[in-house]
Amino acid sequence: MTSLFEVLKPGGKDWALAESIDPSRLPAHVAVIMDGNGRWAGRRGLPRVAGHRAGIEPVRMAVETCARLGIQALTLYAFSVENWKRPRAEVDTLWRLLRIYLRREIPDLMENDIQLRAMGRLDALPAAARRELDAAIATTAQNRGMHLNLAINYSGRAELVDAVNSLIADARQAGTLDSLQLDEQTLSSRLYTAGLPDPDLLIRTSGEMRVSNFLLWQIAYAELYVTDTLWPDFRRAELLEAILEYQRRDRRFGGLGSSTPVFDRASLLAGALIEALGATR
Ligand code: FPP
Numbered sequence: 001m002t003s004l005f006e007v008l009k010p011g012g013k014d015w016a017l018a019e020s021i022d023p024s025r026l027p028a029h030v031a032v033i034m035d036g037n038g039r040w041a042g043r044r045g046l047p048r049v050a051g052h053r054a055g056i057e058p059v060r061m062a063v064e065t066c067a068r069l070g071i072q073a074l075t076l077y078a079f080s081v082e083n084w085k086r087p088r089a090e091v092d093t094l095w096r097l098l099r100i101y102l103r104r105e106i107p108d109l110m111e112n113d114i115q116l117r118a119m120g121r122l123d124a125l126p127a128a129a130r131r132e133l134d135a136a137i138a139t140t141a142q143n144r145g146m147h148l149n150l151a152i153n154y155s156g157r158a159e160l161v162d163a164v165n166s167l168i169a170d171a172r173q174a175g176t177l178d179s180l181q182l183d184e185q186t187l188s189s190r191l192y193t194a195g196l197p198d199p200d201l202l203i204r205t206s207g208e209m210r211v212s213n214f215l216l217w218q219i220a221y222a223e224l225y226v227t228d229t230l231w232p233d234f235r236r237a238e239l240l241e242a243i244l245e246y247q248r249r250d251r252r253f254g255g256l257g258s259s260t261p262v263f264d265r266a267s268l269l270a271g272a273l274i275e276a277l278g279a280t281r
Pocket of ligand 1: 052097098206231
């Protein structure tokens with residue numbers, strides 16, 4: 001398996017950060033809202049599309065870094081259903097960039113054993129982009145390393161609606177619609193992320209405190225990392241910092257978590273015992 005250290009400068013900042021990461025407590029799934037391309041370009045007096053073009057390098061870095069760290073899945077928000085509202089020229093550039101990325105990256109995806117997937121309403125994609133996307137997915141289908149999910153023409157609400165409708169359609173066909181009862185597992189199994197762990201870490205660049213219709217179901221317990229850095233400026237060091245920050249978090253999933261003092265835990269246990277004994281009296 002490839003290691004991140006193979007591509008880092010020994011003794012450099014990224015090396016030191018990578019060394020601080022506990023490999024046994026990596027997020028299994030990292031999701032990223034790549035935001036701020038337009039502002040990055042605007043601050044330089046450049047057209048917005050220059051920001052998108054500059055956003056490709058951080059995509060390459062994030063994919064390589066996560067794959068080499070041994071992260072199971074990386075999901076990138078590349079195009080939302082709302083992005084169609086942008087000027088035609090900008091939307092066309094985004095499709096062109098996707099095709100350039102796919103064409104250029106396949107050798108790297110193969111070398112790093114990365115399996116590409118796409119999630120979203122893909123039927124609406126321009127034919128050329130769809131063709132290249134399907135080809136890249138087929139080429140990498142046998143890879144067994146990291147799953148790279150590109151969210152394209154994606155909407156979290158649409159994903160949930162599609163999942164429920166597909167369950168209803170199946171039940172109707174099976175004649176079991178009257179008794180159809182959904183549970184969390186059944187619904188999860190119809191999402192684009194079926195078979196993958198939910199994201200543990202959601203990174204958003206450019207400082208906006210929103211989830212923007214991204215993975216609404218799957219991020220229920222994700223740790224959020226929001227940075228003011230604009231996506232084209234997002235470097236490896238900051239990705240490693242985000243993972244380190246994730247490792248410092250006390251994940252409670254609604255429970256008490258590991259930072260609850262031992263004394264409190266002991267007294268809680270004692271309380272529960274006393275109650276249980278009382279109940280049996
Ligand atoms: C948000 O920035 C970014 C996007 C809508 C597109 C993301 C695309 C890339 C990073 C480039 C290519 C990606 C792949 C996977 C090939 P924004 O334009 O909304 O920024 P703003 O909020 O500053 O206007």
